[in-house]
Amino acid sequence: MxxxxxxxxxxxxxxxxxxxxxxxxxxxxxxxxxxxxxxxxxxxxxxxxxxxxxxxxxxxxxxxxxxxxxxxxxxxxxxxxxxxxxxxxxxxxxxxxxxxxxxxxxxxxxxxxxxxxxxxxxxxxxxxxxxxxxxxxxxxxxxxxxxxxxxxxxxxxxxxxxxxxxxxxxxxxxxxxxxxxxxxxxxxxxxxxxxxxxxxxxxxxxxxxxxxxxxxxxxxxxxxxxxxxxxxxYDAGQVRLGSATLDRCAQTVLTRVVSMQRPGTVIIDAGVKAMSSDGLAGGALGTVCDVSGRPLEGVVFGDGNEEHGYLTGDGTARLRPGDLLRIVPNHACGTTNMWSGLHVVEDGRAVDHWPIRARH
CATH class of the missing domain: 3.20.20.10 (Alanine racemase)
Known part of the structure; x- marks a missing residue:
């Protein structure tokens, strides 16, 4: 584990x-x-x-x-x-x-x-x-x-x-x-x-x-x-549609804060290649949560490059380089296709690794 x-x-x-x-x-x-x-x-x-x-x-x-x-x-x-x-x-x-x-x-x-x-x-x-x-x-x-x-x-x-x-x-x-x-x-x-x-x-x-x-x-x-x-x-898109609550979202992307050079903007190491931009809604690429899965108030994942994500909002003032976050993707299917494997999590620990296959 x-x-x-x-x-x-x-x-x-x-x-x-x-x-x-x-x-x-x-x-x-x-x-x-x-x-x-x-x-x-x-x-x-x-x-x-x-x-x-x-x-x-x-x-x-x-x-x-x-x-x-x-x-x-x-x-x-x-x-x-x-x-x-x-x-x-x-x-x-x-x-x-x-x-x-x-x-x-x-x-x-x-x-x-x-x-x-x-x-x-x-x-x-x-x-x-x-x-x-x-x-x-x-x-x-x-x-x-x-x-x-x-x-x-x-x-x-x-x-x-x-x-x-x-x-x-x-x-x-x-x-x-x-x-x-x-x-x-x-x-x-x-x-x-x-x-x-x-x-x-x-x-x-x-x-x-x-x-x-x-x-x-x-x-x-x-x-x-x-x-x-x-x-x-499930995913953040399904939460917006009322198909599920956030606690039913099993898939997340683990990411860290890597840079804070401009006030009001935090850079994470998960960009669109980690998330997929499919399902972009509400001006966000996904729902930002702390490492336990609780949503962070006042933090929006509004944009991304290939390997970098841009978090904005008043809540970013509480973040520091190295902080660990979890993002609930907008669309689970598109996110899956970006990866070759997933970590199975239980009680806050990775307990297994399963391959993702048949990707484009």
Whole structure:
């Protein structure tokens, strides 16, 4: 066991007790609603975390990248959803290879994307991706039956259900409005599934996916599966959305004050390469806490270079070079991808080190 003060900074930390509580609570909530859990692997990219999710009943994982699919297939995880359009020769070739290994379902939203897979000679199970408000990938609901008919008409393409990512919930700052928007997204997806069944398709999977929506969308009548990811760690962004309280944030970045040359500004040794700027909100790169995890009043992490962070505010007057701090990132998923490993923390000490894999 290593005291935090003896770790080289910056360092990525995950509190074991908080992680295990988050994993258990989400699994219990969805199990109670009769909804299966297929968490997004991109949040942790860590097999030790994935094993805990499987131990609590996850049926498999949602993947973003070929590297994630390959890693989990190599580990023998047999029920994966690749929730990214496999466009381009390299991704098509990988999809065919992974489909031959078995246990993979693709997310598709057009016949144009599906067509190169149809000549591969392999069976291609797919979920039709439906846009329920995000405006990213996903077919409009009123074109779902037409699109599914075109895709399923291609050789080897087999519709297994529908999916959506209700990422637009993050635009809501009022939790009541967010919950209602999540419920509407779930109901809309279930309605699309009903339309597909009426058109003669089997549609056993109705899959929603987000941590902000995990308390609403999966509980809409007709939804069968949920794909949250960030819940294993939570983050400052989820705290702002009301998805969690700060004490549920398992991931932090350990950093030290390294310079105080200008009044009102403190420099730390964690910059954007330690934090990721994704999820920047409220003029901050993350929530600044003391080494025990208590937020520091009057201190804002407002800017950063590659290896330096800028803390400002009246509270910086209390800081000195060498002081140890912990930053709760705005977005856990983006922060994870910046690191090759994490320190597991218990009772203020690092007790283990877990690799992070399948990074870009």
């Amino acid at each position: 290593t005291p935090l003060a003896e770790l080289a900074t910056p360092a990525l930390l995950v509190d074991r007790t908080t992680l295990e509580r988050n994993v258990a609570d989400m699994a219990s909530s969805l199990r109670g609603a009769g909804v299966t859990l297929r968490p997004h692997f991109k949040t942790s990219k860590c097999l030790e975390v994935a094993r805990r999710q499987l131990d609590h009943g996850a049926i498999g994982f949602t993947c973003s990248t070929p590297a994630e699919v390959r890693l989990l297939q190599d580990e023998g995880v047999g029920d994966l959803l690749w929730a990214h359009q496999p466009v381009g020769p390299a991704k098509v070739a990988f999809a065919v290879e992974a489909l031959r290994r078995g246990g993979l379902t693709l997310g598709l939203d057009s016949a144009e994307v599906a067509a190169p897979l149809a000549s591969s000679g392999v069976t291609v199970p797919f979920l039709l991706e439906v846009d329920t408000g995000l405006g990213r990938t996903g077919v409009d609901p009123d074109r779902a039956v037409e699109t599914a008919t075109r895709i399923a008409g291609l050789p080897g393409l087999e519709l297994r259900g529908v999916m959506t990512h209700e990422g637009h919930l993050g635009k809501h700052r009022d939790r009541t409005a967010l919950e209602e928007a999540g419920r509407r997204a779930g109901l809309l997806l279930a309605s699309v599934a009903s339309d597909l069944r009426a058109a003669g398709f089997d549609c056993p999977i109705v899959s929603v996916g987000s941590t902000p929506g995990a308390t609403s969308a999966p509980f809409a009548e007709g939804v069968t599966e949920a794909r949250p990811g960030t819940y294993v760690y």
